[in-house]
Amino acid sequence: MTDHRNNALKxxxxxxxxxxxxxxxxxxxxxxxxxxxxxxxxxxAAEWLKKELRELGMTKVEIxxxxxxxxxxAENLTAGEQAPTVLIxxxxxxxxxxxxxxxxxxxxxxxxxxxxxxxxxxxxxxGQVIATFSAVDAILQTGDLPVNIKFLIxxxxxIGGSYLKTFIKENKELLSCDFFLNPDTGMLGPDSxxxxxxxxxxxxxxxxxxxxxxxxxxxxxxxxxxNPAQVMTDxxxxxxxxxxRVTLPGFxxxxxxxxxxxxxxxxxxxxxEEFFINQAGVKKLWGEEGxxxxxxxxARPTLEINGLYSGFIGEGQKTVLPAYAMAKVSTRxxxxxxxxxIFDMFKAYLEENAPETVTWQLDKLAADFPSISDRKSPWIxxxxxxxxxxxxxxxxxxxxxxxxxxxxxxxxNLGVDSVNIGFGIPGGNLHGPNENIHLPTFYKxxxxxxxxxxxx
Amino acid sequence: MTDHRNNALKxxxxxxxxxxxxxxxxxxxxxxxxxxxxxxxxxxAAEWLKKELRELGMTKVEIxxxxxxxxxxAENLTAGEQAPTVLIxxxxxxxxxxxxxxxxxxxxxxxxxxxxxxxxxxxxxxGQVIATFSAVDAILQTGDLPVNIKFLIxxxxxIGGSYLKTFIKENKELLSCDFFLNPDTGMLGPDSxxxxxxxxxxxxxxxxxxxxxxxxxxxxxxxxxxNPAQVMTDxxxxxxxxxxRVTLPGFxxxxxxxxxxxxxxxxxxxxxEEFFINQAGVKKLWGEEGxxxxxxxxARPTLEINGLYSGFIGEGQKTVLPAYAMAKVSTRxxxxxxxxxIFDMFKAYLEENAPETVTWQLDKLAADFPSISDRKSPWIxxxxxxxxxxxxxxxxxxxxxxxxxxxxxxxxNLGVDSVNIGFGIPGGNLHGPNENIHLPTFYKxxxxxxxxxxxx
Numbered sequence: 001m002t003d004h005r006n007n008a009l010k011x012x013x014x015x016x017x018x019x020x021x022x023x024x025x026x027x028x029x030x031x032x033x034x035x036x037x038x039x040x041x042x043x044x045a046a047e048w049l050k051k052e053l054r055e056l057g058m059t060k061v062e063i064x065x066x067x068x069x070x071x072x073x074a075e076n077l078t079a080g081e082q083a084p085t086v087l088i089x090x091x092x093x094x095x096x097x098x099x100x101x102x103x104x105x106x107x108x109x110x111x112x113x114x115x116x117x118x119x120x121x122x123x124x125x126x127g128q129v130i131a132t133f134s135a136v137d138a139i140l141q142t143g144d145l146p147v148n149i150k151f152l153i154x155x156x157x158x159i160g161g162s163y164l165k166t167f168i169k170e171n172k173e174l175l176s177c178d179f180f181l182n183p184d185t186g187m188l189g190p191d192s193x194x195x196x197x198x199x200x201x202x203x204x205x206x207x208x209x210x211x212x213x214x215x216x217x218x219x220x221x222x223x224x225x226x227n228p229a230q231v232m233t234d235x236x237x238x239x240x241x242x243x244x245r246v247t248l249p250g251f252x253x254x255x256x257x258x259x260x261x262x263x264x265x266x267x268x269x270x271x272x273e274e275f276f277i278n279q280a281g282v283k284k285l286w287g288e289e290g291x292x293x294x295x296x297x298x299a300r301p302t303l304e305i306n307g308l309y310s311g312f313i314g315e316g317q318k319t320v321l322p323a324y325a326m327a328k329v330s331t332r333x334x335x336x337x338x339x340x341x342i343f344d345m346f347k348a349y350l351e352e353n354a355p356e357t358v359t360w361q362l363d364k365l366a367a368d369f370p371s372i373s374d375r376k377s378p379w380i381x382x383x384x385x386x387x388x389x390x391x392x393x394x395x396x397x398x399x400x401x402x403x404x405x406x407x408x409x410x411x412x413n414l415g416v417d418s419v420n421i422g423f424g425i426p427g428g429n430l431h432g433p434n435e436n437i438h439l440p441t442f443y444k445x446x447x448x449x450x451x452x453x454x455x456x
Numbered sequence: 457m458t459d460h461r462n463n464a465l466k467x468x469x470x471x472x473x474x475x476x477x478x479x480x481x482x483x484x485x486x487x488x489x490x491x492x493x494x495x496x497x498x499x500x501a502a503e504w505l506k507k508e509l510r511e512l513g514m515t516k517v518e519i520x521x522x523x524x525x526x527x528x529x530a531e532n533l534t535a536g537e538q539a540p541t542v543l544i545x546x547x548x549x550x551x552x553x554x555x556x557x558x559x560x561x562x563x564x565x566x567x568x569x570x571x572x573x574x575x576x577x578x579x580x581x582x583g584q585v586i587a588t589f590s591a592v593d594a595i596l597q598t599g600d601l602p603v604n605i606k607f608l609i610x611x612x613x614x615i616g617g618s619y620l621k622t623f624i625k626e627n628k629e630l631l632s633c634d635f636f637l638n639p640d641t642g643m644l645g646p647d648s649x650x651x652x653x654x655x656x657x658x659x660x661x662x663x664x665x666x667x668x669x670x671x672x673x674x675x676x677x678x679x680x681x682x683n684p685a686q687v688m689t690d691x692x693x694x695x696x697x698x699x700x701r702v703t704l705p706g707f708x709x710x711x712x713x714x715x716x717x718x719x720x721x722x723x724x725x726x727x728x729e730e731f732f733i734n735q736a737g738v739k740k741l742w743g744e745e746g747x748x749x750x751x752x753x754x755a756r757p758t759l760e761i762n763g764l765y766s767g768f769i770g771e772g773q774k775t776v777l778p779a780y781a782m783a784k785v786s787t788r789x790x791x792x793x794x795x796x797x798i799f800d801m802f803k804a805y806l807e808e809n810a811p812e813t814v815t816w817q818l819d820k821l822a823a824d825f826p827s828i829s830d831r832k833s834p835w836i837x838x839x840x841x842x843x844x845x846x847x848x849x850x851x852x853x854x855x856x857x858x859x860x861x862x863x864x865x866x867x868x869n870l871g872v873d874s875v876n877i878g879f880g881i882p883g884g885n886l887h888g889p890n891e892n893i894h895l896p897t898f899y900k901x902x903x904x905x906x907x908x909x910x911x912x
């Protein structure tokens with residue numbers, strides 16, 4: 001096994017060029033999932049993956065059509081029942097390229113500059129998909145697989161309302177595994193391998209408060225008709241206390257506290273208070289009393305106003321008493337909060353506090369559960385060891401403030417934990433112009449995955 | 457004099473057709489003051505007035521250019537020094553016609569339907585200007601003027617920042633008079649002649665609260681960076697107490713209380729609670745405890761949010777932590793409140809209450825003083841008598857919730873009271889599509905003005 005590991009690592013090192021060529025190949029297909037004109041390119045990317053997975057040595061490769069973009073599935077279960085099974089996630093669709101003028105090179109012509117390869121999809125996440133392919137390739141070219149492998153690669157990650165959720169629900173047998181490997185997160189620096197072990201959930205709603213049937217003249221009606229913008233500010237203002245805590249009754253009831261060991265772990269992260277200040281460009285931070293910014297954004301639930309609208313917002317003045325006010329409000333949730341319960345709490349709050357002078361409507365726009373993985377699971381332990389070998393340092397354990405619905409759907413439907421990693425580093429410009437991947441980190445990522453599969 | 461009065465009234469009655477034709481004539485000129493492409497039409501309207509005022513028998517007619525749209529001035533002082541001098545106000549510019557699709561006929565092709573004439577500017581206020589012309593014409597065609605008359609007709613009333621204020625300041629001698637007749641208000645019904653004896657002032661500001669230098673991801677930064685939309689709701693929510701009173705420190709200090717006699721007068725108005733409910737289309741009214749809606753909107757100061765904006769307000773969801781929030785806030789003021797002092801109070805409130813986690817900027821968009829006229833002045837008494845003769849009922853005394861800056865500028869610069877009247881009725885759709893004037897009321901208005909001039 002040690003020989004096989006070393007041979008596989010050597011193979012990977014000797015075939016960097018081939019890995020890079022494959023990455024360039026798939027990146028050159030402009031598979032923008034939100035653009036109807038790219039539907040053929042999406043199909044082409046799925047076909048490319050199918051062919052590649054076959055050449056890789058997968059024993060079963062299948063394209064599952066969906067109402068929109070197909071899902072690519074592949075497996076090689078030759079390691080046998082004694083070995084663990086890993087379900088490897090990927091998505092082959094990419095973000096649009098706007099603003100196109102700000103790109104220094106064509107987004108779909110992979111361009112090497114120094115240690116970086118510039119192209120849309122390089123980091124998010126075709127590069128990561130190729131890293132998993134190259135690692136599996138290196139192992140299979142030099143021997144047998146030490147683990148059973150399943151690939152699940154979708155084409156709708158960059159679209160709202162992916163079909164993947166339904167697919168997972170309907171294919172539990174096919175996708176059954178011991179754990180889920182999601183290489184769609186990232187590293188906190190080129191020398192900082194990272195594991196994202198928790199993701200916040202979200203409950204997102206839109207509130208509309210209606211006063212008069214149409215905008216009124218603020219001179220004629222001001223003072224006699226309750227201003228819905230004022231009602232909105234009254235209702236939203238009451239949602240935080242002066243310690244930065246959310247006051248929605250019941251909001252914290254199911255929140256798992258963070259223990260000292262986890263706080264210690266989180267304090268190792270390079271995302272210091274100063275980092276937050278610089279990134280946001282604010283003079284002073286804010287938040288729930290008693291927690292650091294890392295804790296506030298990862299391990300504690302929050303409530304944000306994402307949008308606010310009422311009346312006249314153009315240049316100059318218009319003396320209008322608005323007919324309605326609208327707010328987009330979202331809460332980020334941590335285990336064991338339930339996004340649907342949070343929605344109900346907000347509704348109850350409105351029923352209790354909205355005045356009789358207005359009518360209101362609350363719509364649910366998103367509801368995703370939070371998730372957390374055991375930091376000491378065999379899978380995470382295997383990756384910790386792999387990363388230590390490659391980077392020479394223990395990985396950072398990070399809780400993501402954002403939500404990754406697929407991880408939650410896997411946890412809910414297949415009942416398994418996730419290993420959320422990735423080889424993109426800060427500055428990779430995901431979703432922005434000049435997206436890029438740091439090639440030395442990518443190559444190290446392939447090696448880390450080889451170690452990981454052997455460690456399992 | 458009685459003969460002359462009767463002859464003039466008869467002349468007016470016999471020349472309704474001619475009055476109507478003149479109204480249609482000036483209305484057909486699309487003098488939209490905010491539209492740069494209508495600059496020639498504005499000029500044309502001013503020239504039309506000049507010619508008309510000459511034909512009317514004014515002894516001096518002059519067009520004063522301004523940096524934007526000209527002011528038309530005319531006078532006939534042949535009544536002599538013993539007679540009072542009235543300065544008659546008018547504006548010949550009109551509002552834009554948007555939304556044009558909602559008009560049933562072309563806005564600048566006056567269209568008679570039943571008792572109504574439909575056209576932009578019919579009620580606001582070319583029709584009112586023609587009513588004063590027709591009354592003066594009837595008197596001059598049948599004898600001498602019983603009063604000295606000055607006309608002051610501007611072309612910038614529907615624009616923010618009219619030049620008229622400066623013109624009044626610089627031409628006090630030219631405009632000197634015993635009182636100011638402003639026919640730019642209206643009637644509360646076709647059988648309810650009305651006198652507006654008080655106008656609220658206004659202090660209008662825009663508040664911008666800046667958090668991060670750009671929009672942030674609400675997952676990554678939510679909970680660590682103070683959300684400017686939340687700060688905005690906190691600051692604006694604190695501005696009213698649960699009795700509907702404005703909490704801004706000092707806000708009520710200079711407010712003149714209303715006495716029992718005035719409350720009695722205001723209670724005669726047809727603008728009952730039910731009227732407000734129906735007009736606004738709300739299920740329940742709101743306002744400062746201890747006052748009726750008429751008092752709240754006319755005799756009491758108020759504070760309104762006119763506009764509110766932050767973050768993402770499109771369809772669906774976007775998980776953004778907004779970089780800034782903006783609010784347009786205005787206060788309606790009553791004597792003796794000072795709009796500049798109110799602005800300073802708001803600024804002081806922000807200095808006291810805005811948190812250090814954000815920066816803010818407060819801009820003054822408008823500052824007009826409130827005004828009130830003596831309900832028992834000889835001028836108002838003369839109009840009361842005229843209205844009683846024509847409509848058979850004592851006029852209603854109304855305080856307008858809106859602001860009419862020219863009345864304040866006249867009061868401040870010329871030191872005279874105003875008679876604010878008009879012959880538009882509810883449903884006239886000023887500023888909206890299908891603006892119209894009720895012709896029988898317009899003809900009665902001409903007669904009322906004839907009586908008024910003789911009564912003085």
